[in-house]
Amino acid sequence: MFPGSVVPSKLGTPRKRGAGCMNPAAQFMLRDKYGPVFTIYLGAQRAVVLWGYEAVKEALVDQAEEFGGREGLALVDRTSKGNGLFFSNGETWRQMRRFALSTLRNFGMGKRSIEERIQEEVRYLLEEFTKTEGMPLDPTFMLRRSVSNVICSVVFGARFSYEDEEFQTLLDLIQANFRRVDTIWVQFYNLFPAVMNHLPGPHNRLFENFEEQKRYVARVVRKHKETLDPSSPRDYTDAFLIRMQQEENDPDTKFHHENLILSSLDLFFAGTETTSTTLRYGLLILLKYPHVTERIQEEIERVIGQDRIPGMEDRSKMPYTDAVIHEIQRFADIIPLGVPHSVTRDTRFREYAIPKGTAIFPILHSVLHDPAQFEDPETFDPGHFLDEAGGFQKNAAFMPFSAGKRACPGEGLARMELFLYFTSILQRFALRSPARPQDLDITPEYHGFGKVPRGYQLQLVPR
Incomplete structure (x- = not known):
């Protein structure tokens, strides 16, 4: 992801210099040479890389307080300025996260639950799919619009029609910046912000967006x-505004206009891109493996039938479907590098001393594809989450939402969405493709700091 220099994990004298050290292929070589904990230099900035389930879990879970900071890359410093939900630290982060978790958990406030909002949006999506009459389509647009409407309903209290141009502009801006993060211009901005702030170039478009x-x-x-x-x-938004009124006389309040704007954007981005990409990747995988799709549909017929819409109470009775969804998330590995952390104090980790403020990269790819935790991790296999009796089996190395204090606050919402979307689509439609299953390529493409599935055509045939 960034050019840099590599040093041994004891934070000593540089022993190797190279480029592209945050590239997953380069990381494998560094892990093999230096072990599961090693240091790189991103320009002048020192960062510690954690590789594999044991190292990541030991840091983010067992030493959650020490590894609970968020690294302030220059890009983030300029956009968020220490505010918002995902890239803040200290008391701002604690209050924003606590508020977001409680609001999302208890949402509805006497009105509709989050589950009902998801089910409503799924119905709109199924109507759009029905209009295609089984003709091939790229599902990207419809899935992004539908999923974004769920988080819009939660954060802004309204959904938008698929034809709303202003809303589409917002989605386009977010998608454009998601792709710009990994460009060489933005990389150089993170390394040399004092210089790049004064230079023209494509990186400035990111800030304008x-x-x-x-x-x-x-x-x-x-x-x-x-x-x-x-x-x-x-x-x-209403809940935040009410809190702002309650604390308007507190000079130290964290509930102010800028935090409302940025935390809303944080939730909107996280609630749109990762979930819609996972759905799109999952449908491609189900096209690739029709026997998996058929088995899910058999479970849907047995547990739900065709006379009612799927609900979250069904998940515990559908172990195979639950295992497939977990395996889609593990295999797709949407955010392979994770989001950078930092240590909040001088920290002892294993036999190493890590100074306060050091950037930490917990590589989620190395956890989700850890061969010590998943047999043959490069193969898509729902059996990774099934016991010998066919029941659903948890795996502690399942960390697509990260872990510890900085785990994604929208994890519960995302899990609910994935189950309701997949089961609702497969209840109503058979999945077809103009291409033969053996010709479908499920290896990912990299865009920005994440992965996306390769483009494909999907046919949704009413069952």
């Missing part, structure tokens, strides 16, 4: 303020 995203959310917030009823909050 981000400001446009903030303006979009600010317009939504203004409308909420005009219609706010403190006794009846409609969504995350």
Whole structure:
């Protein structure tokens, strides 16, 4: 991901210099030479890489407090400025995370639950799929629009039609920045911000896009303020505005306009890109392995039937479907590098001394593909999450949402979405492809700091 230099894991004198050290292929070579804990230099910045389940778990879970900081890359420093949900630290992060978790967990506030909101959006998606009449389509647009409407309903209290141009512009801006993160211009910005701040180039478009995203959310917030009823909050934005009113006389409050804008954008991005990409990847995998699809549909017929929509109460009775969804997440490995952490104090880790503020890269790919935890990890196999009796079996190395204090706060929402979307689609449609299953390529393409499936055509034939 970034050019840099490599040193032994004891943070000593550089012994090897190279480029592309955050590239997964380069990481394998470094792990083989230096072990599961090693240091790289990103320009002048020192960072420690953690490889494999044991090292990542020991840091993020067993020493969660010490490894619970968020590394402030120059890109993030300029956009978030220490605010928001995902890239803040200290008291700001603690309060934003606690508020987000409680609001998402208890959402509905006497009205509709999150599950009902997902089911509603799934129905809209199924209607759009039905209109295709089994003709081949690229599912990217419909899946992104549908999933983004779920988080919109939670954060902004409304869904948008598939034809809403202003909303599509927001999605396009987010997608464009997601792809720009891994360009050489942005890499150099992270390494040399003092220089790049004064230079023209494509990296500046990323910041312009981000400001446009903030303006979009600010317009939504203004409308909420005009219609706010403190006794009846409609969504995350209302709940945040109410908290802002309650603490308006507190000079140290973390509930202010900038945190509302940035935490909303953080939730919107996380609730759109990763889930929609996982769904798109999962449908490709199910096309590749029709016997897996057939077995899921047999379980759907046995547990749910055709007379009602799937609900979360069904998941515990559908171990094979649950195992397939977990395996899709593990195999797809959407965010292979994870999100950088930092240590919050001088820390002893194994036999190493890590100074306060050191960047930490817990490589999630190395956990989800750890051969000590998953037999033949490069193969798609739902059996990774099934016991000998065919029941669902948890695996501690299942960390697509990371782990510890910095685990994704939207994990519960994402799990709910994946189950309801996959089961609802397979309840209504048979999956077909113009290509033969053996000709479908399920190896990923890299875009930005994540993975996406290769383009494909999907046919949805009513059952």
